[in-house]
Amino acid sequence: MIEVRAVSKSFGNIKALENVSFDIEKGEIFGILGPNGAGKSTIVNILNTLVKPDMGDVIIDGFNIRNDDDSIKLIMGVVPQEIALYEELSAYENLMFWGGLYNIPKPELKKNINKTLEIVDLAGRKDDRIKTFSGGMKRRINIACSMLHNPKILVLDEPTAGVDPQNRNHIFEVIERLNYEGITIIYTTHYMEEAERFCDKISIIDVGHIIAQGTLKELRQISNVKDLLTIKLAAAESEIISRITSENPLFRYESASNSIKVECINIGKETSVIINQIQNAGAVIERIYTQGTNLESIYLKLTGKELRD
Amino acid sequence: MFRLLKKDVILFLHDRRSVILTFLLPVILITLFAFAYGSIGNYDGRSEPVKLLVTDLDKTKISKEIVYKIDSLQDIITVVSDSLRSKELVIKGEYACALIIYKGFNDSLEYGNTMPVELVFDRSREMEISILQQNLISILMSATGEIMIKKNIEKYLNELFPDEENDFSDEIAGSVINNESNKQVIKWTPIVGIRNDTKLGLIQAVAGTAILMLLFSVAGVGTSILEEKENGTINRLLYSPLKGSTILYSKMLFAFFISILQLTAMFSFAWLILNMDMNVNIPALILMIIATSFAVSSLGICLAAVAKTRQQAQNLSTIIILVMSAIGGSMIPLFIMPPILQKIAILSINYWGIQGFYDIFWRVLPLEGILPKILILMCTGVVLTLASIQLFKKRIMKM
Structure with missing residues (x-):
């Protein structure tokens, strides 16, 4: 057209x-x-x-x-x-x-x-x-x-x-x-x-x-932008955290928020597996956040800046 | 308190329109009005000289002496012309009056008859006529009065006492030589403003005000183009199959139409309510309304084309319209303005419009006498329209 x-x-x-x-x-x-x-x-x-x-x-x-x-x-x-x-x-x-x-x-x-x-x-x-x-x-x-x-x-x-x-x-x-x-x-x-x-x-x-x-x-x-899964832990136990990160190199620990962050290709399918892995390592999960790929993140990735009004 | 005051001062100074209207415009108008009322640039407190057309058809020693004496006065500048041309120039409004000394002036003086001297004048030029009145009577009386009165008395006494020798005529002549009735030595003949019942003040009020208000309303139409540009409707019109030139021409046509309507309404009001005499050359009046409307509407559109924003157009229009109206005779009748301002006045549309309506209602000129003013207004309109089209193509229609 x-x-x-x-x-x-x-x-x-x-x-x-x-x-x-x-x-x-x-x-x-x-x-x-x-x-x-x-x-x-x-x-x-x-x-x-x-x-x-x-x-x-x-x-x-x-x-x-x-x-x-x-x-x-x-x-x-x-x-x-x-x-x-x-x-x-x-x-x-x-x-x-x-x-x-x-x-x-x-x-x-x-x-x-x-x-x-x-x-x-x-x-x-x-x-x-x-x-x-x-x-x-x-x-x-x-x-x-x-x-x-x-x-x-x-x-x-x-x-x-x-x-x-x-x-x-x-x-x-x-x-x-x-x-x-x-x-x-x-x-x-x-x-x-x-x-x-x-x-x-x-x-x-x-x-x-x-x-x-x-x-x-x-x-x-x-843009190669992936969904993001954030799991907030109830307590910051260093032994458990090092066990999780050593067994799963793609898991990233953020001490400030006491959270484990994982980039997912398909967040719907991968979430339950990741939760099991963390719980099996002995950690107690306080809250789970998911952030799907959206244009905001794509734009940010492509241009290096946020799209504002 | 001080902060609030400071804030208002800053806001005021940032608002260019307010600053211009508060300071610049009044200064310009005060200067113009001061000029108009003769407070600036006059001749050591005296009025400026009056131009007087003089026609000496008698061409005798005494008539030449009178012309010489008039010319030697500081308050009068004489311009020699023939009688027909003199009357024509007065009718056209180029001169206030003309003095015509007819053939037989000297003989009439010798025989004590009424002197064939006539001053033809424009009734609207009262100030100039009053200056002339004082000067002409005193010159004519000083040059001729004594001879004339003596001859008259001799003639009268000879008729009354034909058999006696009358040697006291000098004594009687001396006692009457300064009599008020002597101003009758000149025949005063108004030749402008006599065929129409409308008073001059009414013509001035209607024509002057109508053109002034017309300028404001047409400037508003022009400004609306910028308003439409700012609110996006011009762009939307351009998205349609319409051409940019069609949009512009329709605005111009609207301004022209509104102008004709407004001027017609003003004159109709003056006719129906203010008893303005409409027993005038109607085709000339229609042409004059069309020409004035065309020139004024073109100016309104051109002002909008020159400005970049609506605000700028409003500022520009206010200044130009008020200044032009002040010098052009909309606010103060042109005939009371000093010559320098009368010369500058020709630069304004108001001048040509008002003078054209004077020609129709006051001078009662035929169509050919008004045509030059109509042509000037039409040409002004054409020039301003062409300029507007170029400016609009560059500024408004450009995306």
Whole structure:
């Protein structure tokens, strides 16, 4: 559906993107993960034909962004990072305006608006002015405005920024429903849990470079990050601890927390074996902690830094 | 207490808009108003000289002497012209008045008849006319009054006592030579502001205020482009099939439309409520409203194009609009301003707009007389529009 080939883009002396390539299949949810300033919005603007790359090619559903701007704009919907709505207009008036830009016949547009309002669960508030809406409701209308021309591809640029958990879940449901209906979704975020939750493929970007990309499983393999099992002992008995560590060289003792730490390839299967080994050595276990591999740990491993807001 | 005060001072100094509005703008306006009221740059406390068009059709020794005497006055600068051209220049508002000494002036003086001298003037230029009134009467009286009055008395006495020798005419002449009624020696003829019932003050109030407020409302429209850029709606519009130029042109069209609507509403209000006489050249009025709206809306958009942020646009608009309105005649009628400010005034849109409406309502000029002002306003609009398009392409539409 989308082919991005060796794209580079600079703004003055600042290299926003360098040699970026990825493919997105039809019906996929593709996550672009990175901190602020990593180049996510530049990718979005290139995909939307607003910014032309200095080098490289982008083919979207057979159209080249260099000369098929108009065709690409018709198959693509963009949900901007900002709540780009007219606050003095009602939700319905906003939808009529934004949908009207695509020259959709009025009866069809009205039908699309009603359907979209149902999807974002705001049909009951359609006549209220946007300025009376909560942040989460505005975000949902912000998404709705980009869906009215039935795009094949929907680009969501940080759609949950500043949204409370309840509204965030509401937005996730909307995205999952749209994807279920066959829309290809490109999702930029700097929230790991969002990318983990529903992205089929994830591209990790930092300072204009793609560091790694693939499914979560593939990223786990690339980064070589493992699950972590932490077993806190009831007492710090040196004889028992040295017995455990000598019999199991992969077991690591941390005196500060009086814990044994073990990296696991499959934490579900390995936990009971490890517990048995520790108990057989005569130790009394006080508490057990598990930490599965997640994007946070992968990002940390790949970039050497934490991804923050 | 001191900390709170210090905090407010720091916040105030960081807010450039507040600093400009508190200090810079008042200083600029005070300077301009001081100029306008003649407190700066005047001639040792005297008013600046009045320019007087003079036409001497008699060309006799006495008429030439009068012209010479007028020219030698410090308060008057004479400009020689023919009578038709003089009247035309006064009607167009380029001069306040013209003195015409008609043929037969000397003969009338000899025979004690009414002197054929006329001062044609613009009623709106009261200050200049009052300066002239004092000077012209005294010169004419000193040059001609004694001869004229003596001749009149002789004529009267000869008619009354045809058989007697009247040698006391000098005595009588001396007693009446300074009589107040002598100002009738000149025929005072207003030729501007006589065909329309609207008072000058009303035209000034409506045209001046309408253009001033128009500038503010159009600047608001211009600023809304930056507001839309800041809240992301411009980008969202660019994501749609719309072209960047379409977005810009629609804003310009909206500003133009609002301007026409506002000016029309202002003049309609003046007509319906303030009894402004609308018995004027309507096509010229429509063209003038369109031209003024075009120039003003282009300026509003251009101010927004020059600024990088909404805040900057607001600051810039406030300063430029107030300064331009002060020098252009929106706040103080231009005819009471000193010549230097009247020259600077041509740099403002307000000047051309207000003068155009004066031409229509006060001078009652035909369309061809107003066309130059309409053309200047249209050209100003075109230049500002082209500049705005280039600036917007570079700044606003750039992602």
